[in-house]
Amino acid sequence: MSKIKYFIQQSWLLLVTSFLFGLLIAVADAAWSAKIEQNKAEKLRGLMASLISDANSFELAIQEANLPGDKGRMIKTDIYKALDKQGNCAGFAFVAVGAGFADKIELVVAVDARCEKLLSFNVLSSNETPGFGNKMKNDSFRNQFKDAPAGKLLLVKIGDASKIDNEIVVISGATVTSTAVINIFNKSVISVKEQLQKKGLITANGR
Amino acid sequence: MDRVYILIMGFLSVVIVNNFVFTKFLGTCPYLGVSGRLDTAFGMGLAVTFVTAMSGILTWLIDFYVLVPLGLEITRYICYIVVIAGAVQLVEMYVKKFFPMLNKSFGIFLPLISTNCVILGLCLFINIWGTDNLLEVAVLSTGTGFGFAVAICIMAAIRENLILADVPDSFKGAPITLITAGLLTLAFMGFTGMIR
Amino acid sequence: MADENSVKINYLAALTAGLWRENPTFRLLIGMCPPLAVTTAVKPALTMGLSVIFVLVCSNLAISLMRNLLKPHLRIIMFTLSIATFVTICDLYLRAFQPVMSEILGAYVPLIIVNCIIIFRAEACASKNNVWVSILDGIGSGTGFTIALCIIAGIREILASGTIFGIAVMPRGFVPWAAMQMPVGAFVTLGLLLGLASMLTTKRAS
Numbered sequence: 001m002s003k004i005k006y007f008i009q010q011s012w013l014l015l016v017t018s019f020l021f022g023l024l025i026a027v028a029d030a031a032w033s034a035k036i037e038q039n040k041a042e043k044l045r046g047l048m049a050s051l052i053s054d055a056n057s058f059e060l061a062i063q064e065a066n067l068p069g070d071k072g073r074m075i076k077t078d079i080y081k082a083l084d085k086q087g088n089c090a091g092f093a094f095v096a097v098g099a100g101f102a103d104k105i106e107l108v109v110a111v112d113a114r115c116e117k118l119l120s121f122n123v124l125s126s127n128e129t130p131g132f133g134n135k136m137k138n139d140s141f142r143n144q145f146k147d148a149p150a151g152k153l154l155l156v157k158i159g160d161a162s163k164i165d166n167e168i169v170v171i172s173g174a175t176v177t178s179t180a181v182i183n184i185f186n187k188s189v190i191s192v193k194e195q196l197q198k199k200g201l202i203t204a205n206g207r
Numbered sequence: 208m209d210r211v212y213i214l215i216m217g218f219l220s221v222v223i224v225n226n227f228v229f230t231k232f233l234g235t236c237p238y239l240g241v242s243g244r245l246d247t248a249f250g251m252g253l254a255v256t257f258v259t260a261m262s263g264i265l266t267w268l269i270d271f272y273v274l275v276p277l278g279l280e281i282t283r284y285i286c287y288i289v290v291i292a293g294a295v296q297l298v299e300m301y302v303k304k305f306f307p308m309l310n311k312s313f314g315i316f317l318p319l320i321s322t323n324c325v326i327l328g329l330c331l332f333i334n335i336w337g338t339d340n341l342l343e344v345a346v347l348s349t350g351t352g353f354g355f356a357v358a359i360c361i362m363a364a365i366r367e368n369l370i371l372a373d374v375p376d377s378f379k380g381a382p383i384t385l386i387t388a389g390l391l392t393l394a395f396m397g398f399t400g401m402i403r
Numbered sequence: 404m405a406d407e408n409s410v411k412i413n414y415l416a417a418l419t420a421g422l423w424r425e426n427p428t429f430r431l432l433i434g435m436c437p438p439l440a441v442t443t444a445v446k447p448a449l450t451m452g453l454s455v456i457f458v459l460v461c462s463n464l465a466i467s468l469m470r471n472l473l474k475p476h477l478r479i480i481m482f483t484l485s486i487a488t489f490v491t492i493c494d495l496y497l498r499a500f501q502p503v504m505s506e507i508l509g510a511y512v513p514l515i516i517v518n519c520i521i522i523f524r525a526e527a528c529a530s531k532n533n534v535w536v537s538i539l540d541g542i543g544s545g546t547g548f549t550i551a552l553c554i555i556a557g558i559r560e561i562l563a564s565g566t567i568f569g570i571a572v573m574p575r576g577f578v579p580w581a582a583m584q585m586p587v588g589a590f591v592t593l594g595l596l597l598g599l600a601s602m603l604t605t606k607r608a609s
Contacts, residue, residue, distance in 0.1 A: 013469065013474070013477070018484065025282070025285075032495050032496065039498070130585065232439035233440075236435055239432065282491075284513045285484065288517070289480070292479070324517050331510040331514070335509070335510060376605070381432055384594070385591070385594030388594075389587045390591075393582075
């Protein structure tokens, strides 16, 4: 009995303050957790909307699809279907991951309704060398991918960057990063197309 | 075989390529303070490796089996820091009782370690990386501690020689250490791209 | 009358100590991880600085209220617990209202828990002084820390991308110093600034 008394005597402050602090955190959480969830959802939607200009709304096409990721692993990602104002399919968008030079590269990719052409992409997170691999975020590199045939991209050292075809001009001094980006597209778009076709979400006239 | 390859690569990556001191700026306080002499640096490095390995595993276990299933992620930071503080206490008691010689070389570092950014940083990064199996967590934790030990020993070796160099008075101590550390990060950057 | 004056001077001293004389980054050399990690641009540095001020003030307040009830061997865990609570609240706030900054700062927000400054101020000041002095001390140290962060971040951001707070300030022909964005830039800038601070101190003393 005296042991318990001693214990309480020593630690009553600890117990009381733990309780109070726990209360404070619970209040803060209750007040703000909704906003945090909202932020998360909005962030991805905002990015996807910026990639597909016709898009009016997004709906989940496939949840937790398996896509090839970095280090030979499969990752789970959601594939979203973009709907334009008439409710027709304006394209698909998803997050793709691949192994870059320094660390993994996460991209938000948008493809057209038939999953054959790339619409655009944005970099979600990457750790590539500033001034070299980091140039993949520049418009001059990214614009080469507009309407390029997905899955068949080829890296070339010299070429015309403004021509829209399957040849992508490498970033000078950043071959590994450029190759990584090409590989992410080639691998993941093929996989996405397969899975969408299996679920019958891609139709002949692109609706 | 593939599994082992991933583990080895993970270990190397955390020690050399993504060294916590040089690329994530964690553990800078003890790094500046303790890297004066090689033997103290080695003691500190050893102590940190010990504690990071234990804390990494413990916090991951708690997160995986208790916090996430019960939806208590909010208390994550508090749980982590309490576990780390407790682990350091335990390690200290254990070392004092069973390895008194080791205790002498650790000195006062062991209690100081609980405020070392590396440990909490490691636990948080393991959480962010989404590591999902225990073996990987163990390897990454030990690797991080080891990386810190490598970094601090290199710095100690350099500083021991710096004493003989002609450093301007106001730059002696922390400033020249930081500049040296910067050059070291540059050197370590050469390892980027080593692991794909 | 004299008593009132000395009390006032005490408060002022508490507030201004952290700004230069006991500036955590440049003089006391504690809490060095954030100045290296979050100073790639001024906005994250400012956000981090303000978060630290918030946590410092709240935890100093809490500790000061409890100072007469603290058992000596439970001190550290009480400090840690209160700091961890306020950092959690701060992190929730940032994730709700500043999601972009929260992502850039990433794991460094919870790392405020182990930031030596806060524990140091709790031990050195809050556990021994009344509530008002503790709060002022928290504001002072936190502001000193924030100013240090912003100076480093300002230098790094101008040299690394020619902007401050996202607004371009360098002439168009300026080639950005990529090294400033990388760890090298962080360490070297901080080292040079510390050397400078040390020079200024010795000049003043002599």
